[in-house]
Amino acid sequence: MINERKITKKDLNHIFWNLQTMSFSYNYEKMQMIGFAHCMTPVLDRLYHDADKETRVRAMNRHLEFFNCQINANALILGVTAAMEEKTKEDEKEAVVSVKAGLMGPFAGLGDSLLKFTWMPICGSIGAAFALQGNIIGPILMFLIYNIVNILTKYFFIHYGYNKGVDLIEQSKNSNIIQRISNLANVVGVMVLGSLIATTVKVSTPLSINVGEQSVKIQEMFDKVMPNFLTLMFALGTFFLVKKFQGKYTVTLILSVMVIGVILSVFGVLK
Incomplete structure (x- = not known):
C-alpha cells in the first residue's frame, strides 16, 4: 500500500x-x-x-x-x-x-556542462574583466x-x-532533452572559453633574427602570417596536457606554466 x-x-x-x-x-x-x-x-x-x-x-x-x-x-x-x-x-x-x-x-554531465563548464567560466570572465582593470x-x-x-x-x-x-x-x-541541453551547454562553454583565451591570454616574444645587416623580429613575422600564433600554440599545448593526464595534474600544470613563464620572461624569450 x-x-x-x-x-x-x-x-x-x-x-x-x-x-x-x-x-x-x-x-x-x-x-x-x-x-x-x-x-x-x-x-x-x-x-x-x-x-x-x-x-x-x-x-x-x-x-x-x-x-x-x-x-x-x-x-x-x-x-x-x-x-x-x-x-x-x-x-x-x-x-x-x-x-x-x-x-x-x-545528470552529472548536464550539471557539469551548464554550471561548472559554462556558467562558472562566464562569471569568471566577467569578474576577471573588472579585476584586470x-x-x-x-x-x-x-x-x-x-x-x-x-x-x-x-x-x-x-x-x-x-x-x-x-x-x-x-x-x-x-x-532526449538531457542530451540536447548538454550538447548546447558544451557549445556555449567552448565559445566562452575560446573568447576568454583570445581576449585575456597574450603570449609574444621579443626575439629577433639577424639577416645580414637587417634584424627581423620573430613576433612581427608571426603577426603577418597568423596573429596570436604563440597564444594559440600555448592554449592547444595546455589543452593537450590536461586531456592527456585527464585533469589529474592540473594544479601542477598551472604552477609549472607560471614558473616557466617567469623564467622565459627573465631570459628574454617571452614577454
Whole structure:
C-alpha cells in the first residue's frame, strides 16, 4: 500500500538547506552517500514516522548506497527520489535505488556542462574583466552572479523534481532533452572559453633574427602570417596536457606554466 502521508513544502525546503552541506561528508568509498541520506531525512521522517523499526531501517539503507553527481543536479534527483518514496509501494522501493543510479551519470554531465563548464567560466570572465582593470568589484561580482544561479537552481530543482516525479524521467527519455541541453551547454562553454583565451591570454616574444645587416623580429613575422600564433600554440599545448593526464595534474600544470613563464620572461624569450 502506498504511504498515505504526504511530503510538505517545509520538508522540501529542509532538503534544500541540508543540500548546502552535502559536500562536507564527501568520502572516497561511497562519495556523496552520507550527504544524500542526510538530505533525505526530512522525507523519511515524514513518510515513515509511524512505521516499524525494520521498515525505517530499510528506507534509510536505500539511501546509503554509492552516490555521486553534480551538486545542482543532485537537487533534481532529490526531488524525484522524494516523489518516488511517497508514491511507490513497499515492494516497489527497489525502483527508487534504480532511478537514483540511472540519473547519476546523465545528470552529472548536464550539471557539469551548464554550471561548472559554462556558467562558472562566464562569471569568471566577467569578474576577471573588472579585476584586470584593478577594480575590487571583480571577485565580488563573480561570487554574487555565480551563487545567485547556484542557490536558486538548487531550490527550484528540488521542488520541480518533486512535482514532476516519475513523469520527468519519462519525458526526458522520450524527448532526449538531457542530451540536447548538454550538447548546447558544451557549445556555449567552448565559445566562452575560446573568447576568454583570445581576449585575456597574450603570449609574444621579443626575439629577433639577424639577416645580414637587417634584424627581423620573430613576433612581427608571426603577426603577418597568423596573429596570436604563440597564444594559440600555448592554449592547444595546455589543452593537450590536461586531456592527456585527464585533469589529474592540473594544479601542477598551472604552477609549472607560471614558473616557466617567469623564467622565459627573465631570459628574454617571452614577454
